[in-house]
Amino acid sequence: MDDLERVLKAHPFLAELEPDPVKFLVGCAKNVRFRVGEYLLREGDREDTLYLIRQGIVAIEVPRSGEAICIETVGAGDVLGVSLLMPAAAHLDCRARETVVALAIDNTCLQRKMTEDPRLGFAISMRLLERTYQRLSRARLQHLDVYR
Amino acid sequence: MMASPYVPAAMAISRAVRELADVFTWTFEVPSGFAFKPGQFNMLYVHGVGEVAISISGDPATPEHLMHTIRAVGTVTRVMEQLGEGDVMGVRGPYGSAWPIDEAKGRDVLVIAGGLGLAPLRPAILRVIAHRADYGRVTILYGARTPADLLYRQELERWRGRFDLRVEAIVDRAGRDWFGPVGMVTRLFDGVPIDPGDAVFMCGPEIMMRFAVRELEKRGVPRDAIWISMERSMKCGIGLCGHCQLAGSFVCKDGPVYRFDRIAPYLTVREL
Numbered sequence: 001m002d003d004l005e006r007v008l009k010a011h012p013f014l015a016e017l018e019p020d021p022v023k024f025l026v027g028c029a030k031n032v033r034f035r036v037g038e039y040l041l042r043e044g045d046r047e048d049t050l051y052l053i054r055q056g057i058v059a060i061e062v063p064r065s066g067e068a069i070c071i072e073t074v075g076a077g078d079v080l081g082v083s084l085l086m087p088a089a090a091h092l093d094c095r096a097r098e099t100v101v102a103l104a105i106d107n108t109c110l111q112r113k114m115t116e117d118p119r120l121g122f123a124i125s126m127r128l129l130e131r132t133y134q135r136l137s138r139a140r141l142q143h144l145d146v147y148r
Numbered sequence: 149m150m151a152s153p154y155v156p157a158a159m160a161i162s163r164a165v166r167e168l169a170d171v172f173t174w175t176f177e178v179p180s181g182f183a184f185k186p187g188q189f190n191m192l193y194v195h196g197v198g199e200v201a202i203s204i205s206g207d208p209a210t211p212e213h214l215m216h217t218i219r220a221v222g223t224v225t226r227v228m229e230q231l232g233e234g235d236v237m238g239v240r241g242p243y244g245s246a247w248p249i250d251e252a253k254g255r256d257v258l259v260i261a262g263g264l265g266l267a268p269l270r271p272a273i274l275r276v277i278a279h280r281a282d283y284g285r286v287t288i289l290y291g292a293r294t295p296a297d298l299l300y301r302q303e304l305e306r307w308r309g310r311f312d313l314r315v316e317a318i319v320d321r322a323g324r325d326w327f328g329p330v331g332m333v334t335r336l337f338d339g340v341p342i343d344p345g346d347a348v349f350m351c352g353p354e355i356m357m358r359f360a361v362r363e364l365e366k367r368g369v370p371r372d373a374i375w376i377s378m379e380r381s382m383k384c385g386i387g388l389c390g391h392c393q394l395a396g397s398f399v400c401k402d403g404p405v406y407r408f409d410r411i412a413p414y415l416t417v418r419e420l
Contacts, residue, residue: 059330070322072331077338097327137359138332142320146353147263147293 004029007103011052012077013131017123024120028109034096040080041094049104051080056100061093068093071142072135081107082128082135153386156193156238159214164232167217168297171264172229173205176214176239183211185246186271187377187405191385192216193238194231198224201382201400203268204242208275214239217267217299243385245405247272248375252347256284258340260360262291262333262352266299268377268404269351273307280312287314287340291333291352294319295326314340332356334363344368351377358415361408371409378403378411 008014008022008029032051034040040051043063057075061068071092074080080094080102114121163175184204193199200222206215220229231237249272257276261269276283288307292298298317308315316336318329329335333356346369350357357376364374380392380399387401395414397403403411 057329059324067323070324070326070330071320072335073329075329138335141332141355141359144355145293145320146356147291147297147320 004031004103007031007054008052011054011103013052013079013127017127019117019119019123021120021124024113024117025105025110028113029103029105032102032104034100034102036096036098038096038100039093040096040100040102041090041092043090043093045090047081047088047090048107049081050107050110052103052105053078053080054101054103056096056098056102058100059095059097061095063093068095072138073097079128079131082132153240153243154384156191156199156240158236159239160236161231161233167299170220170229171217171299172220173215173217174237175206176237178212178214178239180212182214184208184214184242184271186249186275187246187268188242188244189268189382189385189400189404190214190216190239190241191243191382192218192228193240194224194227195236195238197227199238199383200224200228201243201385203377203404205267205270208271209278217264217270219264241385243400245403247349247377247405248347248407249275252276252349253279253282254284255345255347256341256343257286258342258346258348259286259288260290260333260348260350260352260357261288262356263293263297264299265350265352265377266290269349270300270303272349277307277310277313285314285341286312288316289333289336289340290315290317291336291356292317292319293321295322295328316340332359334360337363337367342367342369344370344373346373348374350374354379354415361412371412372407374408375405376408376411377405380404 005022005026014021053076055076057073059070060072061070159176161174162177165173167173186208189201189203191199192202202216202218205217206213218225220226259269307313318331318333318336322330378399382400383389383391385400387398392399
């Protein structure tokens with residue numbers, strides 16, 4: 001458990017978060033590892049896990065018949081599954097392009113903790129909103145196809 | 149190159165290379181004595197069709213091999229695409245401002261390029277490499293649409309193989325045969341050292357450059373340490389016709405390379 005606390009504290013998503021989220025989240029989190037080619041999420045899956053990526057690269061892909069188009073890669077320090085705040089099904093595939101080491105936080109458990117401690121809930125919601133906004137900004141620019 | 153800045157010199161294309169599906173590079177052999185500064189451009193004239201401003205993309209150490217990399221995107225450049233070795237063009241120049249290669253000496257250099265924006269930066273990169281000991285850390289970040297749209301790919305790979313350069317490329321979208329990162333060029337910023345003391349040379353789509361400047365500012369890089377190359381419709385090349393006017397500045401004469409703090413107020417003015 002000490003090791004899990006240390007790893008949680010070290011992840012940029014939780015860094016300097018007030019109130020300290022580690023003791024709340026440690027019961028919701030576990031270390032996970034994905035081999036090359038394994039999926040963290042597949043289109044249509046229920047998004048029941050928030051992944052804090054610690055190592056490796058994840059390709060976010062749009063599956064198409066016979067091929068997949070990668071629209072973004074994420075790596076150490078990034079977060080996957082930001083739509084945890086509302087029930088949602090994944091609309092993209094997230095595939096490990098290298099061996100991926102991550103913290104998997106159970107969404108049901110996390111939402112319960114966020115409800116029990118509204119300050120923590122607000123702080124985590126703001127972090128998720130910031131990440132979502134950054135990803136939306138990048139997606140908008142990519143959509144403009146500026147290099148064409 | 150020529151006696152009068154208004155009169156093109158006739159030059160035959162000595163080498164034509166297809167770079168990408170819609171991008172090609174021409175080389176002209178020019179008389180000795182011609183010189184240009186990295187970042188400058190020439191006006192290329194297709195007889196009976198029109199004239200366009202094209203950045204010089206060759207090595208400033210060998211200016212007699214005058215190179216231009218061109219995207220076939222408009223009326224003139226689509227005709228250019230049909231021409232080849234031996235065809236004669238009108239060429240006048242060089243015009244415009246240059247990358248501050250000397251001012252950057254002693255500093256870390258960060259080059260940020262997007263799409264065809266690598267072409268005007270290539271002479272600056274080659275000059276820095278040729279005088280490598282004069283600079284600190286040199287980092288090149290390059291964004292393109294897809295892996296098939298990476299300009300000068302072989303040269304990028306050669307630069308990447310050097311111990312004294314850091315080269316990173318990212319694409320907007322890719323298939324599974326691409327093993328590099330995917331996303332906006334600014335996604336590369338977290339993986340490389342960026343310091344307020346860096347000299348930043350940047351060229352690419354204007355919207356990409358504005359976004360990149362915001363991300364650089366978050367990392368403490370001041371606007372007066374960032375230089376960008378601007379693109380506007382240039383006609384005369386010598387600041388007389390006004391086609392490329394940007395507020396009180398003419399991009400052909402005062403640009404295309406500007407220090408960002410001097411041009412920033414105009415970049416967000418609508419319809420300017």
